[in-house]
Amino acid sequence: MDNSANIAWHKCSVEKLDRQQLLKQKGCVIWITGLSGSGKSTVACALSQGLHMRGKLTYILDGDNVRHGLNRDLSFKAEDRAENIRRIAEVAKLFADAGIICIASLISPYRKDRDACRALFPEGDFIEVYMDVPLHVCENRDPKGLYKLARAGKIKSFTGVDDPYEPPLKCEIVLQQKGGDCVSPGEMAETVISYLEDKGYLQA
Ligand SMILES: Nc1ncnc2c1ncn2[C@@H]1O[C@H](COP(=O)(O)OS(=O)(=O)O)[C@@H](OP(=O)(O)O)[C@H]1O
Numbered sequence: 193m194d195n196s197a198n199i200a201w202h203k204c205s206v207e208k209l210d211r212q213q214l215l216k217q218k219g220c221v222i223w224i225t226g227l228s229g230s231g232k233s234t235v236a237c238a239l240s241q242g243l244h245m246r247g248k249l250t251y252i253l254d255g256d257n258v259r260h261g262l263n264r265d266l267s268f269k270a271e272d273r274a275e276n277i278r279r280i281a282e283v284a285k286l287f288a289d290a291g292i293i294c295i296a297s298l299i300s301p302y303r304k305d306r307d308a309c310r311a312l313f314p315e316g317d318f319i320e321v322y323m324d325v326p327l328h329v330c331e332n333r334d335p336k337g338l339y340k341l342a343r344a345g346k347i348k349s350f351t352g353v354d355d356p357y358e359p360p361l362k363c364e365i366v367l368q369q370k371g372g373d374c375v376s377p378g379e380m381a382e383t384v385i386s387y388l389e390d391k392g393y394l395q396a
């Protein structure tokens with residue numbers, strides 16, 4: 193797998209700590225996982241807005257968007273999903289090293305792929321957020337009409353329909369949308385911001 197030989201890491205005197213001091217924050221990744229339609233992109237945006245208003249620098253890596261460019265060669269079969277997730281994690285690692293709060297929002301359905309991403313980061317810097325929204329709620333929302341197409345057999349291997357989703361067994365934050373209680377994207381974002389504040393990520 194590793195085709196790079198005879199290479200050495202080149203260090204620079206300006207390091208992550210220096211960049212963090214400049215930005216008055218700590219670089220990390222907030223990894224939002226969940227079914228299609230669970231609200232990942234909406235919460236990612238609300239979070240980015242909330243942090244921006246507090247003077248914090250963020251950048252969103254959305255699965256759908258990255259698949260328009262860097263990952264345009266990848267399909268939805270398991271190996272390609274794994275590669276999609278691996279590449280996004282490596283990019284997120286660069287953003288975190290830049291001192292940025294990187295928000296990755298992608299289905300990332302397999303536990304082992306998400307755990308492999310976590311292993312790329314120092315302890316604490318990979319913050320996994322699970323959008324705990326039942327399939328029937330996502331399917332009722334169906335903003336892009338994809339569930340309808342999947343149920344009609346026009347899209348194959350659609351997560352939650354004929355492809356698996358493995359919820360996290362243990363993650364930093366669970367955002368629930370269950371029963372009659374409606375939790376707004378802004379409220380969900382505030383939960384994540386409180387976590388970041390408590391853990392010291394909003395200061396250098
Ligand atoms: N087969 C299949 N399964 C799931 N999703 C599908 C599929 N085909 C297309 N789409 C659209 O692609 C978006 C998911 O891309 P991701 O990069 O987040 O997926 S993954 O992490 O690699 O599983 C997903 O976006 P979201 O709805 O925002 O989750 C869909 O719009």
Ligand SMILES: Nc1ncnc2c1ncn2[C@@H]1O[C@H](COP(=O)(O)OP(=O)(O)O)[C@@H](O)[C@H]1O
Nearest residue numbers: 227228229230231232233234333335375376377
């Ligand atoms: N907290 C929420 N409460 C109600 N509706 C929501 C919430 N978050 C997102 N939505 C709606 O659900 C749909 C799917 O959201 P989206 O962010 O596109 O999900 P995903 O990125 O997981 O596919 C959109 O129509 C969005 O407006």
